[in-house]
Amino acid sequence: MSKLKTQSLHKRESELAEAKRQLEILSNGIFQSGGLPTFAQKIKETHQFPLRPKKLEILQINVGYMCNQVCEHCHVDAGPDRTEIMTRETMEQCLEVIKNTGAHTLDLTGGAPEMNPNFRWFVDEASKAGIKDFIVRSNLTIIRANKKYYDLPQFFKEHNVHVVSSMPHWTRGKTDKQRGDGVFDKSIKALQELNAIGYGMPNSDLRLDLVYNPSGAFLPGDQASMEKDFKKALMDDFGVQFHNLFAITNLPISRFLDYLIASENYEDYMYQLVDAYNPKAVTNVMCTNTISISWDGFLYDCDFNQMLGLQVASKVKHINDYNEDLLNNRNIVTSQHCYGCTAGAGSSCQGAVAE
């Protein structure tokens, strides 16, 4: 693997490590041929500007950018060299919020959330709070990364955690290209272990969903047919089963933006997103029912806005002052990256959002 692929943009001191620079490129473009319509203009056409939140359903908590992988397209710019992780104190504040929120879903993400030293304590405490759907975004390889993680499947089972994991393709070549050499085999092994204790089996309550995002500068295909193909291939080749596949569009930020620019696909990709713009997807973009909390306790409309440093447009900006009513009164902050959520069938952390 090349050196570039083993380090985050931060470590490489890339100008794209700065959210400000990413936003400049997204807003002003690097095109020669004039700009794209702004996302705000686009949603004005269907009277959906400004975007407004509906009832809060999902609390997404990013417990840190540390990760055992350095995937080519990571929108978090996560990796082993990232040190930002949520402290126990901030977790305690999150627990207060979890106890008092109307949200039914808790979505723990990272980085590899399991690498936060307080991860298990937090899951333990949070799972007592009566949340209906407790999601952990596990990259699968973490389960095989080190002995101390080998018992994670059992731990997940004991806490009835809903495991959601990324899988770029059912072939080794495409998966390893995006996520690093050896990732595919380790992921399959982890999936088999999860299956062995009941995860992902038909009729099992132990939910195991996979996330598919394209390995290059193209949009995801139809979610239902991709799910069929994934299920058949993983079953035939490895006896692996899972529940649903969420197809997610890569948003043009962070390492994926870096890849788009370096491979001279940026312009074409932005056009693809704009051409595939679907006003019906706007109604259900995930920022309309989600609050995203960063490792340092700041509040965002979504994980993508978090990475771009776009805090919520509300008096309440930090978990210290969390107030659901005030937050429900905000306008959602949007920019050109939002085209990624509204292309085709739309895209959210739970996959497609429109028919």
Place this chain on the structure above:
Amino acid sequence: MAGNNYYDPADLRKFGNITEWGEELGAKFFDYYTKVFEEGALTAREKSLIALAVAHTEMCPYCIDAYTKDGLQRGITKEEMMEAVHVGAAIKSGASLVHGVMMMNKVNKLDG
């Protein structure tokens, strides 16, 4: 503005504009086209691979561009795509070669 090339990749995005100068036929074509590629007795995936093979035999850069991207979106692997291209190439070269029989007939008739 496009450069001094017969083919400009950016023109592919303008394909839909052909209806502007002939709406009825243009619209009929696009309706037909959309219908053809729907799931039917053949899957949309199979149709995409056929389109890719034909794009190569027709040597249409726009279609090659479009159906390569379409294949990737459907999760079709590069090995599958290359096999489809070979199928197209085999039929195309077979079609040339089978005309050799015509040549042989003619030679036999004229110079037998």
